[in-house]
Amino acid sequence: xxxxxxxxxxxxxxxxxxxxxxxxxxxxxxxxxxxxxxxxxxxxxxxxxxxxxxxxxxxxxxxxxxxxxxxxxxxxxxxxxxxxxxxxxxxxxxxxxxxxxxxxxxxxxxxxxxxxxxxxxxxxxxxxxxxxxxxxxxxxxxxxxxxxxxxxxxxxxxxxxxxxxxxxxxxxxxxxxxxxxxxxxxxxxxxxxxxxxxxxxxxxxxxxxxxxxxxxxxxxx
Numbered sequence: 170x171x172x173x174x175x176x177x178x179x180x181x182x183x184x185x186x187x188x189x190x191x192x193x194x195x196x197x198x199x200x201x202x203x204x205x206x207x208x209x210x211x212x213x214x215x216x217x218x219x220x221x222x223x224x225x226x227x228x229x230x231x232x233x234x235x236x237x238x239x240x241x242x243x244x245x246x247x248x249x250x251x252x253x254x255x256x257x258x259x260x261x262x263x264x265x266x267x268x269x270x271x272x273x274x275x276x277x278x279x280x281x282x283x284x285x286x287x288x289x290x291x292x293x294x295x296x297x298x299x300x301x302x303x304x305x306x307x308x309x310x311x312x313x314x315x316x317x318x319x320x321x322x323x324x325x326x327x328x329x330x331x332x333x334x335x336x337x338x339x340x341x342x343x344x345x346x347x348x349x350x351x352x353x354x355x356x357x358x359x360x361x362x363x364x365x366x367x368x369x370x371x372x373x374x375x376x377x378x379x380x381x382x383x384x385x386x387x388x389x390x
Contacts, residue, residue: 191223191333196232199344200306200313203337204228225327226319228334234311241309242350245280249273251307252282259303265289274304277340279349281306287321297322304335308348 191203196217205228208221219230242248252273260266263286271284286301298321306313317334319327 191330191337193337194219196230196313197311199308199341200232201337201339202230202315203334204230223317223330223334225323225330226317226334229314229316229318231314232311233314235309239309242307244350244352248280248307248350252305255305256282256284256303259286263288265293276304276306276338277342278345279306279308279340280346283335300324302331302335304338306338306340308344310348 190206192206193201194204194208195201196219204219205221205223208219208228211218211220215234217232219228221228242251256268256271260268266286266288269285269287271282274281274283282303282305284303286303288299288301290296291298300319300321302317304315306315315335315338317327317331319331
């Protein structure tokens with residue numbers, strides 16, 4: 170999937186500048202996003218690929234079914250590892266790419282990962298610096314990748330369109346966290362661990378000293 174995303178992003182921006190109104194499109198029965206009216210759809214190796222030229226950026230959306238032999242993720246940290254692996258894979262495929270502004274967010278009831286890949290080939294090819302905003306949603310059944318690709322020089326101009334695109338992503342209300350990972354248990358927080366593993370022994374020591382002192386005073390009376 171990651172190689173497909175990279176190759177699809179290597180497009181020219183000569184066609185940009187023709188205003189395209191974004192309209193809601195159902196990716197499947199669970200996910201909807203707004204795309205340019207001129208979008209195209211391709212089915213490649215089981216993946217559904219949507220592409221379209223917006224007014225100031227190029228949009229790609231990919232729905233990729235997960236392998237049938239994939240084991241369900243167990244905990245939230247497993248999901249975060251999937252996000253981390255995906256972002257790192259994208260970075261490694263790009264020349265002179267670096268990850269910016271990586272963060273987790275919530276879309277509907279699901280966790281998602283947002284990050285921007287900054288690709289600077291100006292020193293080698295003379296190309297203008299490009300920015301690629303990625304939003305990744307992972308479910309047990311499929312992974313959804315949303316990308317908005319634009320020249321860094323257009324950052325201020327493109328921010329409204331980028332916001333319109335990213336905020337248009339909607340997921341069905343019946344998609345829950347257990348469609349991403351099985352267990353909702355987060356484990357003990359760091360303060361609780363400190364209190365439990367550090368505080369309890371200290372309390373036992375204090376009680377032990379107090380009991381010895383009480384016994385000693387009683388014997389001296």
